[in-house]
Amino acid sequence: SDQTRTKLGAPACVDVDCLFNLFIVCLCCSCADVPPAGPTDLPLSLLEMGCSGRFELITYPLPGQPFPPQSTLPNGLPPTSLNLETEVEKQFLRDPAWLPIHDTDFREFNVDSLLNCAPSPLHSGLSVVRDPTTGMLLDFTEVLLENTGLSAKNSLSLQRQPGPPSESLRGSNTNYPFLPGEIQSFKAFFLVVPPGLKAGMDFTDKGIILSYAKNPAVDAVLPSTSSEKGTDEKSKPKESPQENKKWAIPVNITSPCDDFYKRIPKPAFKWPFELDVFQKQAVLRLEAHDSVFVAAHTSAGKTVVAEYAIALSQKHMTRTIYTSPIKALSNQKFRDFKNTFGDVGLLTGDVQLSPESSCLIMTTEILRSMLYNGSEVIRDLEWVIFDEVHYINDAERGVVWEEVLIMLPDHVSIILLSATVPNALEFSEWIGRIKKRHIYVISTMKRPVPLEHHLYTGNSTKTQKEMFLLVDATGNFLTKGYYAAVDAKKERTSKHAQSFGTKNTSQNTSASQDRAVWLTLLHFLSHRHQTPVVAFTFSRTRCDENARSLESMDLTTSIEKAEIHSFFQKSLSRLRGGDRRLPQILLMRDLLKRGIAVHHSGILPILKEVIEMLFSRGLVKVLFATETFAMGVNMPARTVVFDSIRKHDGTGFRNLLPGEYIQMAGRAGRRGLDATGTVIILCKAGVHEMAELHAMMLGKPTILQSQFRLTYTMILNLLRVEALRVTDMMRRSFSESHRDTQAQEKRINQLKQMLSSLPPLDTEGQLSDLMAYYHTVTELRTTTEALQRAILESVSGLKALSVGRVVVVNNKQHLNALGVILQVSSDSVNRTFTTLIICEKGNEEGEGKGNDSTVFPHLYNTTLFIPEGPCSHTVQKLKPQDISAITVKTLKVIPDRIIDNYNKRQQPRFRHDPPGQAISMATQELLRLAEANPDGIATLDPVNDLQLNSIDVVEDSMRLHVLRNSLRDFNCIHSPTFAEQFARVKERMTVQEELDRLLFLMSDQSLSLLPEYHQRIKVLQSLQYIDSSGAVQLKGRVACQISSHELLLTELLFENVLSPLAPEESAALLSCLVFTQNTQVEPHITNTLQEGIEQVLSVAHRIGDLQRDCGIPQTAEEFVGQFKFGLTEVVYCWARGMPFAEIALLTDVQEGTVVRCIQRLDEVLKEVRQAARIVGDSVLGSKMERASLAIRRDIVFTASLYTH
Secondary structure, three states: OHHHHHHOOOOOOOHHHHHHHHHHHHHHHHOOOOOOOOOOOEEEEEEEEOOOOOEEEOOOOOOOOOOOOOOOOOOOOOOOOOHHHHHHHHHHHHOHHOOOOEEEEOOOOHHHHHHHOOOOOOOOEEEEEEEOOOOEEEEEEEEOOOOOOOOOOOOOOOOOOOOHHHHHOOOOOOOOOOEEEEEEEEOOOOOOOOOOOEEEOOOOOOOOOOEOOOOOHHHHHOOHHHHHHHHHHHHHHHHHHHHHHHEEEEEOOOOOOHHHHOOOOOOOOOOOOOOOOOHHHHHHHHHHOOOEEOOOOOOOHHHHHHHHHHHHHHHOEEEEEEEEOOOOHHHHHHHHHHHHHHEEEEEEOEEEOOOOOEEEEEHHHHHHHHOOOOOHHHHHHHEEEEOHHHHOOOOOOOHHHHHHHOOOOOOOEEEEEOOOOHHHHHHHHHEEEEEEOEEEEEOOOOOOEEEEEEOOOOOOOOOOOEEEEEOOOOOOOOOOHHHHHHHHHHHOHHHHHOOOOOOOOOOOOHHHHHHHHHHHHHEEEHHHHOOOEEEEEOOHHHHHHHHHHOOOOOOHHHHHHHHHHHHHHHHHHHHHHHHOOOOOHHHHHHHOOOOOOEEEEOOHHHHHHHHHHHHHOOOOOEEEEEOOHHHOOOOEEEEEEEOEEEEOOOOOEEEEHHHHHHHHHHOOOOOOOOOEEEEEEOOOOOOOOHHHHHHHOOOOOOOOOOOOOOOHHHHHHOOOOOOOHHHHHHEEEEOOOOOOHHHHHHHHHHHHHHHHOOOOOOHHHHHHHHHHHHHHHHHHHHHHHHHHHHHHHHHHHHHHHHHHEEEEEEOOOOOOOEEEEEEEEEOOOOOOOEEEEEOOOOOOOOOOOOOOOOOOOHHOOOOOOOOOOOOEEEEEOOOOOOOEEEEEEOOOOOOOHHHHHHHHOOOOHHHHOOOOOHHHHHHHHHHHHHHHHHOOOEEEEOOOOOOOOHHHHHHHHHHHHHHHHHHHHOOOOOOOOHHHHHHHHHHHHHHHHHHHHHHHHHOOOHHHHHHHHHHHHHHHOOOOEEOOOEEHHHHHHHHOOOOOOOOHHHHHHHOOOOOOOOOOHHHHHHHHOOOOOOOOOOOOOOOHHHHHHHHHHHHHHHHHHHHOOOOOOHHHHHHHHHOOOOOHHHHHHOOOOHHHHHHHOOOOOOHHHHHHHHHHHHHHHHHHHHHHHHOOOOHHHHHHHHHHHHHHHHHHHHHOOHOO
């Protein structure tokens, strides 16, 4: 630096670094004899700055004094050793003894070692020949093996070699998946005969047909009758779909299942209670290895079906996967099944417990990645159980269920468990169709514990008994109860409110009013022994406020208090001291001791588990919860209370849907404990509208709807494998389930037969241009219709078609006849024009030589109609398509007189009266116009006269002129057989058009998501994730590793945005991918992080703009808006070791949300680590590992109580 130069007194041109290095070398080389300093030498010395490893160069003004190396350490410098570089240089480059050029070294060469390669798979094996009667070993024969070269890198077959053990559980992103069931693009390579057996299975027709080798000894051992009988029985239900094609089969559960124990004498699992009919029916179907959809009411006992499947797979020594939508539910099920079966494992994003177990519990996302990555677990899989299937309606995650259902191989049977849904049959039909197997649909008719719904209007000790039954246990809506509630509420409202009826002006109540209502209600319920109570509140802050406001209420006995205290202390004993004193934990401890608790996403996960466990033991008497408590946590209560029936769904406030209401209300009523469940709706501000309550309580629950959408990960995962096509996935999605392909195929065959049976066309000589004429006429017709529509929809067009306007009429009765408009109907949808039209005498009513719709003569013949005999007239209501042209002429007419006179003359007794003067004059005028312009009359031009300047109208108008002029040049119209041949062409082309339409519907081109697929492919090609032929490149392989926001993360990786950052800064920056809330607190962050954020936003902007350019409808701002940086400071401080209590003060985000975000961030870091490994960036990989270790600590990553 310049400072050092001035210190040294050296000229600016001297390179101080060189001097410094020289000085170091002089100082360190003990071998060099340094001459004493002369008068010209610079008096330099080294000063070491502490232990930092930094040196400063200092000069002494006094010449002739020694310069020992100095140090700020008390005992001088530590001993120095030779620089490693110098040592290497000295030993290997300068010392000739190390370079034995002249000594030849006679080493032994082993050339074969260079040719070492892995042994190829054996192409043959040994087969044992046994005596069929005694089983004695007779001989060995060599048999050739097929498909020996198959591996996870080149085949979808189940016969491929297993991969390395390290990849057996999660698979690898270079593996092919196993072939999904019924994907026709590839034939499944199943073994037909098991090794060592002569008999096997024929998979061709899905019927199970035993195919014996013709061996008389085998036939002697196995009686033929039973096997044939078995064949018939098995194949009957499987063949029926070929006839009626119904895949979903509803199971009747009204009649009792008497022969259950006869049909299953040794069940795989026994329960201590008698099963319901629907459970028995499901078990029978599982024993037959069929797939089932069980749509049952809450607490009806769906878990029985899952338990039996797990027991069956343990008996068969296969595996079962149980998937749930929520991690908390996975943990709970793990505990329940672990207690029941023992051999149970758990796989979630951050936990992996005994993955070798026969039953694996996981979230649906993990199963999806296992399927894409060809996990070896899939080979042994017998059942996949999908719990809470109604989650498929979730806009964000619903697509995962569909992907998994489509990707599951053929040998896996499916069990779907769901709350009651109206379209269970339709959904099962879709699964049956894509899997080509029957799905048995089992629904329960009613709840095991019926519900009673009440309105509660009490708010003080005097009014605490004001509870009114609204829907009784049998499901009748009692209007009497509703009006009683309205009256009770009215008595207490002021005169002002009475004048406004039942609805109060404000729906919001103050905190003190709320508190009064809750205190009154809970006193009332605890007196009636109706606890435990779940109070659903649709706002987390309201939950907390309501619980805090009950400080005067104590609902537990001293024994319960002691039990709560000891359980609470024991559960939190694993936390660090500081974490045990978090404000939320202290507050919850005080509430729990009094029997009150709060459960929502802002509560710490470990605290939520403590509350759930205490609630299931009956120690929590009142639980204030949000909707998520009803979603999966199976914790029934005696009473459910709704604080309000309005909720915010992300866009605005609305009433609860019937499905949501039933899901929550269904928590009331514990089976075996309560005769009925009580549901109470609080009327705090006023009584809700009766229609709203009726719709909510007795309405139909939400139907299952497809949320299928394309994601980049899905596209890349499918493009990796040539045999799988994205369009196959799209065609099989539930959103395309309306395609009845079988009916369409049938109709296509019919149409093809019709085409072949039609008489051949005569297109010789004069008729050679008949087909071209047909196409021109068809185009002319469609163009004319489009123009007519445009005119009728425009203001100027309707103005022109007013009373008195002369028009050219073409319909079945008239050909180019002039008419005058008398009346226009006011109905804008089906508008009609009452018109006086000239016609031949005697053709007023009949079918004249009008426009035969098959030939469209008016399109090429513009000659106006002039009657050959006397001119007559008719008044008709014309549709817009009957008016083929609007002329420039108008006539003065008296419409009422004309219409009245015409109608009068339609009556039999006035039939022969002469027409009135008004009609005669109008008819004469029209005839005069026709005679004056026999070749056609001037018409209003839509562009020039009606001023319709839209591009479509201008183009259509120009096209119309061109087409009309071209019609005169055709020869076929002069042929004597033209009309007959044209009719034939029309008939043939009608069939052909329908055939083309159906073929289009059957093709990929008709898929609703196909345009978006092409847009996304364009994006991937622009970013070089795939090449022009669709082959996945390195960037695409990296993106396959990442489950969400794959484009942004991959771009950040390849642009080295994360490289300059420290591990904790990388973690903080990536928190924007998992945090979704808005915060009011502005985070304080380092400059490098601020730069990182700007880089992330610029990359996101670039991707957003590219997507927009490729046609994806999302704006760049919307794309960038997904990434929220509100938790960057929190994560940064957490990764640097700050205690959780201090972190909670840095943000307004609730503790539970912070914990969940950091847990999800850990999964993102894992994905980035794997991606870095693929790219070959080991530095970034180890940095991500350090970041992951830094955040995995204390309360955030404390193990779930359910897994211990």
